[in-house]
Amino acid sequence: MAYFTSNIMLRFIIGGHIKEYRSNRAVSLNSLLRASLFSLVAILLLVSLSACAEKDASNAKQGGAFNYFLGEPVAIDPAFAVENEGMQVTKELFDGLVDYDPETLALEPAVARKWESNSKGDEWTFWLRRGVKFHNGREVKAADFVYAWDRVAAKKTGSEAAYHLAPIKGFDKVQKGKSSHLVGVSAPSKYVLKVKLNYPFADFPTILGHPVFSPVPKEAVKARGREFAERPVGNGPFAIDGAWEHRKGIKIKRFKKYYGAKNYVDAVNFKIIDNDQTGFLEFQGGGLDYSPIPSGQIKATVKQFGSNAIVGEPQLGLQFYAFNLRKPLFRKNVKLRRAINNAVDRKTIVDNVYENAYLVAGGIVPPAVEGYGKPAREYAHSTSRAKRLLKEAGFPGGRGLPTIKLIYPTGRGYEGPAQIFQQNLKDIGIKVDLEGLEFGAFLKALRAGKMSMFAAGWQADYPSPDAFLYQLFYSKSGDNLIGFSDKEVDRLLIKARQAVGAVQRRRLYQKAENQILKQAPIVPYAYYGTSVVYAKRVKGFRRTALDNTPLDRVWISKD
Amino acid sequence: MLAFGVRRILWVAPILIGVTLILFLLLHVLPGDQARILAGYRQPSDQAMINIKEKLNTEAPLYTQYKDYLISLGRGDLGTSFRNQRPVSSIIAESLPSSLALASFALFLELLIGISAGAWAAIRRDSFFDRMSMVSAAVLIAMPVFLLGLLLQLVFGVRLRWLPVSGLGDGGLNFYILPSLVLALVAAAYLARVTRSSLIDVLSSDYVQAARANGLSSSRVLFVHALKNALPPIVTVAGLHFGFLIGSAVATEVVFNWPGLGHRLFLAVLERDRPLIIGAALVLSTIFIFVNLLVDILNAWLNPLARVDGKQEGLEAKA
Numbered sequence: 001m002a003y004f005t006s007n008i009m010l011r012f013i014i015g016g017h018i019k020e021y022r023s024n025r026a027v028s029l030n031s032l033l034r035a036s037l038f039s040l041v042a043i044l045l046l047v048s049l050s051a052c053a054e055k056d057a058s059n060a061k062q063g064g065a066f067n068y069f070l071g072e073p074v075a076i077d078p079a080f081a082v083e084n085e086g087m088q089v090t091k092e093l094f095d096g097l098v099d100y101d102p103e104t105l106a107l108e109p110a111v112a113r114k115w116e117s118n119s120k121g122d123e124w125t126f127w128l129r130r131g132v133k134f135h136n137g138r139e140v141k142a143a144d145f146v147y148a149w150d151r152v153a154a155k156k157t158g159s160e161a162a163y164h165l166a167p168i169k170g171f172d173k174v175q176k177g178k179s180s181h182l183v184g185v186s187a188p189s190k191y192v193l194k195v196k197l198n199y200p201f202a203d204f205p206t207i208l209g210h211p212v213f214s215p216v217p218k219e220a221v222k223a224r225g226r227e228f229a230e231r232p233v234g235n236g237p238f239a240i241d242g243a244w245e246h247r248k249g250i251k252i253k254r255f256k257k258y259y260g261a262k263n264y265v266d267a268v269n270f271k272i273i274d275n276d277q278t279g280f281l282e283f284q285g286g287g288l289d290y291s292p293i294p295s296g297q298i299k300a301t302v303k304q305f306g307s308n309a310i311v312g313e314p315q316l317g318l319q320f321y322a323f324n325l326r327k328p329l330f331r332k333n334v335k336l337r338r339a340i341n342n343a344v345d346r347k348t349i350v351d352n353v354y355e356n357a358y359l360v361a362g363g364i365v366p367p368a369v370e371g372y373g374k375p376a377r378e379y380a381h382s383t384s385r386a387k388r389l390l391k392e393a394g395f396p397g398g399r400g401l402p403t404i405k406l407i408y409p410t411g412r413g414y415e416g417p418a419q420i421f422q423q424n425l426k427d428i429g430i431k432v433d434l435e436g437l438e439f440g441a442f443l444k445a446l447r448a449g450k451m452s453m454f455a456a457g458w459q460a461d462y463p464s465p466d467a468f469l470y471q472l473f474y475s476k477s478g479d480n481l482i483g484f485s486d487k488e489v490d491r492l493l494i495k496a497r498q499a500v501g502a503v504q505r506r507r508l509y510q511k512a513e514n515q516i517l518k519q520a521p522i523v524p525y526a527y528y529g530t531s532v533v534y535a536k537r538v539k540g541f542r543r544t545a546l547d548n549t550p551l552d553r554v555w556i557s558k559d
Numbered sequence: 560m561l562a563f564g565v566r567r568i569l570w571v572a573p574i575l576i577g578v579t580l581i582l583f584l585l586l587h588v589l590p591g592d593q594a595r596i597l598a599g600y601r602q603p604s605d606q607a608m609i610n611i612k613e614k615l616n617t618e619a620p621l622y623t624q625y626k627d628y629l630i631s632l633g634r635g636d637l638g639t640s641f642r643n644q645r646p647v648s649s650i651i652a653e654s655l656p657s658s659l660a661l662a663s664f665a666l667f668l669e670l671l672i673g674i675s676a677g678a679w680a681a682i683r684r685d686s687f688f689d690r691m692s693m694v695s696a697a698v699l700i701a702m703p704v705f706l707l708g709l710l711l712q713l714v715f716g717v718r719l720r721w722l723p724v725s726g727l728g729d730g731g732l733n734f735y736i737l738p739s740l741v742l743a744l745v746a747a748a749y750l751a752r753v754t755r756s757s758l759i760d761v762l763s764s765d766y767v768q769a770a771r772a773n774g775l776s777s778s779r780v781l782f783v784h785a786l787k788n789a790l791p792p793i794v795t796v797a798g799l800h801f802g803f804l805i806g807s808a809v810a811t812e813v814v815f816n817w818p819g820l821g822h823r824l825f826l827a828v829l830e831r832d833r834p835l836i837i838g839a840a841l842v843l844s845t846i847f848i849f850v851n852l853l854v855d856i857l858n859a860w861l862n863p864l865a866r867v868d869g870k871q872e873g874l875e876a877k878a
Contacts, residue, residue, distance in 0.1 A: 072826075074597065075643055082597055158614030160597055162607060175606045229643065246645075246653065247818045247826075248727070271726065273816045274826060277709075278725045282816075285716040285724040440591020440831065447595075447602070456600055478602045 061264045064556035066538065068549075069279040069291040070270040072247050076240075077229045078214040079152045082160045087211050088548045089270060092252055093135075093234035094214035095260075097126050097145070097193070098205055102542045102550045104370045105463040107206055110260075111140060111215065111235070112193075121200035121500050128191040133257045134217045135239040142187035144215035150174065150181050151221070152212055161212045164461065167204065169196045200498040202505055203464045210461055237263045237552040247272055264540070264555035289535040289556075290549065295413065298355035298531050309533040311357050314368040315545045316460040317528030318361055318468065319414075321406065321421065325521055326483040327452045329402070336401075337520035339389035341379040343424045346525045353416035357531035364472075364513050365465045366527040368545035371502075372465060375510060377517045379524070386428045398429025407445065408455035410436035417525065418455060446481065456481065459528065463545065465509035469493060473516050484521045563859075567852050571845065578844050579632070582837045583625050592617070593641045593831045615641050628837075637841070638834035642827075647838035651820060655842065657727055658812070658819035661742070662804035664735050668743035669750055670797060676747070677754025681762060682781065693755070696748035708741045708814035725816040738815040742808055746800045753796045757789040764788075791862045798854030802847040 073086030078094050081087050097112035112126040132140040151157055153165050155177035165171050169184025184196035197204060207213075220233035230243045237260060238252035250270040254263055271287070273279040276294040283291035293301045293309065302309045323330040323337055330337060346360045359367070362378030387397070395401040406421065408414035415436065422432040437445060445451050460467035470493050471477050475485035489512050496508035534541045540553045594603060594611045603611075612618045619627070631638060637647035676696075680689040699707070715737060716724035728734045761767060762785055770780050805821070812822035820839055827835040 155610050156614070158610040160594055160603065160607070160611065162610075163601075163604060166604075172606070175604075175610065226644070246650070247823065273725065274822070275813060275816070278712075278814060278816045281709075281712050281717055282724045282726070285712075285720060287724060287726075438590070440589065440596055443595050443599070444590040446600070458600060478604060479600070481600065481602070 061539075061555040062266075064265050064558075065267040065269055066265045066551060066554055066556065067287065067289045068268055068270045068551070069283065069288050070250070070272050071274060072272050073250075075229060076244060076250065077232050078148070078211045078216065078234075079157055079159050080161055080229075081211040084547055089250055089252070090211040090214070090232075090234075091548060092236050092238040092268065092551050093232055093240060094211055094216075094236045095132070095234075096211065096213045096215070097128075097208045100209050100463060100544065100546065102544045102553070105368065105545055106370050107209070115205055117202070117204070117500065119500070121202045121204070121498055122197045124195045124197070124204055126193040126195070128193065129259060130191060132235055132259045134215075134220070134235045135233045135255055136217060136220055137257070138217060138219075140215050140235050141190050142193040143190075144217060145193050145213075146182075146185050146187050147218045148214060148216040149185050151216065153182055154180060159212075164207060164210055164212045167197045167199065167201050167207075169198055171198070202497060202500050203462075203466050206464045207462045209463075238268060241267065245272075247274070261552070263552035265551065268551050283533065283535070286535075289538050290541070291533055293357075293531045293533055295355075295531075298357050301533055305533050308536060310530050310541075310543050311355075312359065313530040313543065313545070314359050314366050315528040315530060315547050316366055316368050316463055316467070317458060317547075318364060318366060318524055319358070319417070319455070319457045319526040319528070320361070321523040321525070322454055322456050322482045323521060323523075324449065324452050324454070324482055325485075326449055330452065331483075333393050334519060335389045335393035336395065337523075338379075339386045339393060339428065340425065340430070341386075341520050341523050342382050342389060343386035343428045343430075344379070344421060344523055344525055345381045345424050347381065349417045349420050350526055353413075353420070354526060354529070355531075356529075358526040358529045361524040361527045363517060364522075364524055365468050365509070366545075368527070369463050369465055372506060373510070375513045375517060377514050379517070379520070381424075383427055390428055390430070395429075398431070401430055403431040403433055404453055405433045405435060405451075406453045406455065407435045407437055407442065407451045409439040409442040412439065412457070414455045414457075421523075421525075449483070456522075457528075459547075465506070465513070466493075466497065469509055469512050469516065470497065473512075473521070482521055484516075484519075486515065486519060489515050564852065564856060567848075567855070571848055574848065575841055575844060576629070578840055579628065579837055580625070582840055583621070583628070583833075586831070586833050586836065587621055589831065591831060596831060614644075637838040640827075640835045641832045642830055642835070647834050650823060650835060651838060651842055654818055654820045654823050657817065658805050658808065658821060661735060661739055661808065661812075661817060661819060662801060665739040665742035665746070665804050665808075666797065666801050668739055669746040669800060671747075672743060673747035673750030673797075674754050674793065677751035678758055678781070678786070680751065681755045681758035684759065689755075692751060696751050699744050699748035702745070704741060704745060704810040705814050707744065708738070708811060711737050711741060712814075725814075727818055738811050738817055741811050741814075742804055746804070750793065750796055750800070754789065754793050757792045758785060761785045761789045787861070791858050794857050794861065795854055798850055798857070802850040805843065805846055 070088065071085040073089060074080065074083050075086050076089045076093065078090050081090050095110045097110060097115070099108045099110040100106065101108055109129075111128055111132050113129045115124060115126045117124045126142075128140070128142055130139075134140055149165060149168070152159050153162050153168075153171055153174040155175060162175060165182070168182050170179060170182045171184075173179040174182055186194045188194055195204070215235060217233050221228050224231065224233075227243075231240050237255055237258045239255040241251040241253040244250045249272050251267060252270070253267045254265070271282070273282065276292050279288065279291045280294050280297070282288045293311070298311055302311055325331045346362065350356060350358050350360050362380060363375035365372055365375070367374070390396065390398065404425070406418055408418050418434050422434055425432045442454075446454065458468065458472060471479045473480060473484050473486075473489055474493050475490050492508055492512035492515065496505050496512060499505040499508055528547075530543045530547070532543055537557050539555050539557050541549065542553070543549055594608060609618075617624065628638065637651070639646050640650060676692050680692045683689050712724050715722045722737055723734050726734065767780060767785055770784055771777070808817075808819065809821040809825045811817065812819045813825060816822075820843065824836065824839040824843070827839065
């Protein structure tokens with residue numbers, strides 16, 4: 001409205017000026033100058049007025065504090081960013097080289113304004129934006145990234161998140177404590193960062209959106225020592241306000257010298273609550289503006305809160321049952337594995353257990369990976385097909401097949417799907433025993449490689465098919481939990497990592513995924529999905545597929 | 560009396576060392592460590608595991624670790640938390656006060672509700688009030704704490720919005736009401752039953768009958784003569800409850816997201832945070848032992864017979 005008014009007045013004045021000029025051709029230079037001066041002053045006045053008016057309009061969004069439900073993080077120092085709660089805070093306090101679009105997760109510039117690789121994809125150059133400030137007022141330079149990455153990789157740091165830096169040259173040496181500097185990272189000038197990798201990796205910039213790659217100011221780390229973990233100094237849209245009050249809360253406030261768009265809320269109060277049920281009650285009691293919805297209450301919450309409940313948007317995670325391919329029974333029988341894949345009624349699992357907050361997964365890479373599309377092969381529920389495959393595998397009606405034991409970790413929501421799975425397999429004549437293990441015991445058994453079938457949930461660290469396909473199925477990957485090994489898949493995955501062109505890369509990953517699915521080494525059944533709710537007074541709320549909420553675009557409605 | 564007290568105190572050290580030893584062994588047997596649980600399905604590289612273990616100082620053999628732990632414990636150092644390398648002592652220092660405050664508040668409510676309801680029921684024995692209060696006491700004792708908590712949260716926090724749903728907030732009194740009520744109601748129900756039966760015993764005893772026969776007013780009989788003599792079992796129960804209220808208020812602290820020590824201990828077990836588990840257990844055991852001692856001393860003061868028992872015990876021990 002203000003913009004409209006000032007525009008009309010502006011046109012009127014300019015018009016008036018031209019009119020005067022035309023009708024008085026013989027007018028003196030002096031009067032012309034005076035008229036110009038007058039209109040210049042008028043224009044300036046109006047422009048400043050309209051600027052004020054515009055500021056008023058955005059002021060409607062400005063201000064207020066957002067009360068956010070948070071579980072106690074493990075760490076908010078980016079060097080130790082390993083879990084969602086910590087990353088939610090770290091991402092507000094720090095900006096890395098790149099960021100993800102909250103809508104599509106497409107890569108966006110952040111501290112780096114552009115980047116480029118050599119033709120092989122194993123050497124990368126990043127050009128940094130000027131004028132990016134740390135919360136202590138100092139400018140962020142390329143050397144700060146060098147320092148921060150050396151710090152993450154260092155042996156004495158003992159970071160659980162260090163593995164993200166493994167593609168960088170010299171990582172192993174620094175991890176072993178034989179060097180204090182990553183030989184692959186250098187700052188040839190103030191605003192240029194160069195990175196050399198151990199192998200070609202076209203998706204390298206994509207992994208840099210993880211907070212572990214954030215810059216940290218050396219002087220603050222040195223001065224604060226252990227305090228830095230409680231009160232980190234970052235360069236993001238918010239700065240920490242006082243120290244982290246463990247198991248109680250973390251307060252952050254707007255950083256006024258932030259280089260990016262000004263965030264709307266003045267502050268965010270992270271209220272630390274350890275169980276979803278209590279947090280949800282607190283939300284209903286008005287003490288929180290955001291909360292995850294506890295399981296079992298999703299449908300009711302959607303009914304009550306309408307579009308303020310965000311349910312069923314795909315995230316970067318997959319739940320599946322894995323066959324241990326080190327066991328001969330599964331290694332030798334592709335048809336048995338396929339039969340089991342066809343026997344599973346994924347829709348019932350997603351509907352009955354997850355109240356449609358999760359999505360049916362017939363393939364591996366979730367739809368949340370931007371522009372990826374569906375795999376050509378997907379497993380659908382078909383009992384008759386499953387029975388036929390089982391017969392072809394040499395176990396007609398399940399005869400000759402030993403009882404299969406499915407092991408899952410308790411207390412993590414795997415019980416419900418496992419029971420449906422058990423029933424589905426009974427329908428084609430396979431007997432399944434279920435066994436729940438406490439998570440620590442489960443992980444021990446997983447590492448020992450003795451379980452023949454187990455339930456697993458995989459959350460990707462970054463939005464790329466690589467985070468699923470390479471990590472889980474590349475024969476030499478440390479996270480290949482099932483002993484899967486296929487030469488063709490290996491070849492495709494390496495080729496994809498080297499493919500600099502995005503379209504070609506995507507095609508290669510899709511080919512690899514189809515090749516994997518053909519062998520059916522796992523039974524994918526659900527993609528993770530959102531189930532969160534936010535208060536009516538909150539606007540501009542987004543939940544990304546990385547399961548976090550960017551708080552710089554959120555605003556609080558005053559009415 | 561003094562010897563009795565001193566002997567009890569001397570027992571504290573061996574008990575606490577026993578606690579550390581049992582926990583050390585139990586936690587060693589418990590599968591999984593913090594780094595692995597955190598990594599979940601991801602397989603941390605061997606080098607990463609070595610680095611983390613070196614940082615946490617868990618590379619050495621168990622007996623060396625235990626010896627080192629005892630030595631630093633002797634210096635008053637409880638170690639640092641595995642989870643984020645903060646000193647265990649500061650974690651306890653920040654969470655124990657809120658547990659103590661909650662327990663005190665709850666104990667006050669428990670005594671108030673428990674004794675008055677129990678006394679009232681004893682006096683009006685077999686009346687409607689007596690039956691009703693004893694039935695509701697039975698229901699409260701049987702009701703899981705989390706359910707009671709949830710009900711109160713729903714009614715007073717969500718529906719009526721009179722009281723905060725959870726947390727300690729700014730430390731205002733209103734934050735204490737619901738969690739302490741949950742703790743107090745269950746304990747008070749138990750205390751009411753104890754008070755009632757103890758008082759009924761006393762009220763039917765000869766000296767009370769005699770006092771009544773001598774024409775003393777019934778309120779004087781109740782408050783001056785009967786209640787004092789009915790107190791020992793009540794003090795014992797309430798004292799034990801106080802210990803429980805501090806250490807075992809876990810369910811309530813979790814339901815109300817109370818930043819107390821019981822809550823911390825519960826989470827530390829899930830996270831395999833050994834230094835914090837042992838540190839918290841040591842502090843809670845110490846408190847429990849001293850509260851017990853206090854109860855015994857109080858009872859000895861209230862009931863001379865207990866003092867004699869103590870002495871006799873002492874004599875037997877010497878013999």
